[in-house]
Amino acid sequence: MSLAYADEAIHLREAAALSDRDIARATGSGVSTVSAWLRRERAPRGRRAERLVELSAIADRLAAVLGPERVPVWLNKPVPALGHQKPLDVIADGGYEQVSRAVAELESPTFG
Numbered sequence: 138m139s140l141a142y143a144d145e146a147i148h149l150r151e152a153a154a155l156s157d158r159d160i161a162r163a164t165g166s167g168v169s170t171v172s173a174w175l176r177r178e179r180a181p182r183g184r185r186a187e188r189l190v191e192l193s194a195i196a197d198r199l200a201a202v203l204g205p206e207r208v209p210v211w212l213n214k215p216v217p218a219l220g221h222q223k224p225l226d227v228i229a230d231g232g233y234e235q236v237s238r239a240v241a242e243l244e245s246p247t248f249g
Contacts, residue, residue: 143180145193150175153196153208163212163228164188191233195224195240202243218242 149155161171164185173179181189199208215221218239219232227236 140177140180142182142186142189143174143177145189146171146174146181147177149189149193149196153200153205155192155196155209155212159209159212159225160189160192163192163225165229188228188231192225192228195228195233195236198237198240198244202240 146160149160150157157168157171157175160166160174161168164171164181165188166181166185170179170181174181180186196208196212199211203211212224215223216239219227219235224236224239
């Protein structure tokens with residue numbers, strides 16, 4: 138079993154300060170399942186693995202723009218560019234591209 142995806146969950150926890158609950162919410166997994174990923178006892182597969190790497194890509198970009206400590210706040214806050222939905226919920230529903238566009242607005246030199 139490859140644990141590369143489990144390592145991605147660990148990266149999210151360490152680099153973006155995301156909780157087990159945040160990761161579970163975005164991936165459609167249970168908190169106990171995410172805890173097993175973080176202990177490297179199991180690794181996500183299929184749709185859960187896809188959502189995990191999408192979340193990781195977004196979190197890395199957000200950390201570069203907002204700082205790692207603000208990533209969980211932004212992901213849990215209703216965002217006008219997402220129809221006032223929370224980014225974690227949009228990612229969980231397969232809306233990576235929508236969230237990516239919202240992050241691109243933050244990355245824009247005209248932001249602020």
